Amino acid sequence: MDNTLRRIDLNLLITLQALLEEQNVTRAAARLHLAQPTVSVQLARLRAVFDDPLLLPAGRGMRTTTRAEALRAPLADALQALARAVAPTRPFDPGQARNTWRVMASDYGESTVLLPALPGLRQAAPGTRLAVVELAPQRMVERAERGEIDLAFHIAADAPPVLHHRPLFTERYVLAGRRDHPRLKRRPTLKQFCALEHVIVSPQGGGFHGSTDDALAEAGAQRTVALSVPHFLFLRSTLARTDMVAMVPERLVLNDPALRVVEAPVEVPGYQMVMLWHERVHRDPAHRWLREQIAAAVA
Template sequence: MAIDHVDLARLDLNLLVALDALLEERSVTRAAARVGVGQPAMSASLARLRRLFDDELLTRAPDGMRPTPRALALAEPLRGALRQVQALVHREERFDPATVARTFTVSLPDSVEVLLGPRLIAYLRAHAPGVRLLLRSVDAARILEELDADRVDLALGFFTEGQAHHKRRLLYRDSYVVLFNAGLVGLDAPIGLDDYLRFPHVLTSLRETAHGVVDDALARLGRTRTLAVTTPRFLVVPFLVRAAPVIATMHARLATAFASALGLSVSPVPVDLDPVAVTMLWHASYDRDPAHRWLRDLLVRLAGEAPDFGVL
């Protein structure tokens, strides 16, 4: 569609900035503070926006201000347009990691955090001391919504879903191994299938389900396993394995690091499991953001430099 410059020139683009703040804060007072104007000025902007879109946009509710359906439909394309304008304006600015001051909110599982976190923070303190990280547990069911709402800058983990504006990049691939306490289970590597099924298992599941890829592989063989415990936290697994006659099937990089640190053993898995892909996920509006692109490139480099990560 051709741009109608005359029509567009009549629009105060600052109104779109105000609308974005209002939709994010759902409060005239907080939106005014976010933009850096007084409350009367923000109230006036809301009145103009209502005339412009011929819609109330935000209505009063017991818990604050509630966006109308029209406002909810505007929120994502508006945020994307403002990001593109910001990137256009700042694209030519020189980016220097040593002087940049920025906080990144990153969602990730604890398994990826323990592998990448130490190397990442060491690099940032040495080369980009103004970069701060706000790390959060990843919620696979809500991560796309959080990226769209700009509550998360970058997500790391095991993602298979997304829309056209959700960009994905491979961090690394990993295989699986069996983690066990040889002294408690009386086994040595490699473990056979019968021994593998003789002991109860520890399952890590981020989706709160007592079923994993191992169960699918066993079902194809007509076999099943017994679960002792299911947990959403990868980092507790080796301590459970060290304390009880149970075994766990874990990503090889993490399991090998824990085995070395805690005196545990690893073995190949006696069933066929596909490698797992650990990826990065972000909103397409940050594709050309220099600092965001720098962080993504850095993570890929750190993920590939040392397969065992040497973290424990």
């Protein structure tokens, strides 16, 4: 950093601008709401910093030196830029916004959180864009810290404690199969449930054991898991086209005309879905607006 900048403070630069514009110590002091001797002392300090008289006596006022004239325009620009930088944050205007928001979500989060929120976001902020990136819990904090994502949607039990979080809803599991599935006309017994062929979603891929199997084990029972898939979209297509069934989050299959939903004969603990974000955007008006819009859409 330039040595001159190290030796000067902001108040001196503000005084210098007033002196350059007024070319009179008394008027500059009145403008700054300072005593005239105080401004005279500051002018002396400015002369020492710049090694130049800056202003010279001339009749009833003062005349600027060549060095002072050279300072006039860049000083005004610099102080205006600084004023804009430290000004209070303006209220967010969604109708004029051009933000690009990046959110991290699984296909479940896309369907249950983003899809309900999307119409309202497009209507209120038509100039904005939304990018959805694949859920990667192990990279969530890192990407939020680096500003690569604005929000993430995940289950509360696995939410990183260093991120802010807001509960969105509590989810429960139901048993689902195709609309005309012959064994889902009513709630199956535990024995009938275990005899069905089940599909399971394994986000990491290849898993055949889940929370339903833990609940069954406590009841001394075991089901048949015939298919493991990484995404809910494929699971829904599989249920609609085969006789396989699945324990699925209720919001994912609610009002799906291709599927039949019944209560399972075993109680499987549900989970809480939360919205997550980093401290760096916690107070940003645009980000706060986005969070409120999403929370209201899924309330």
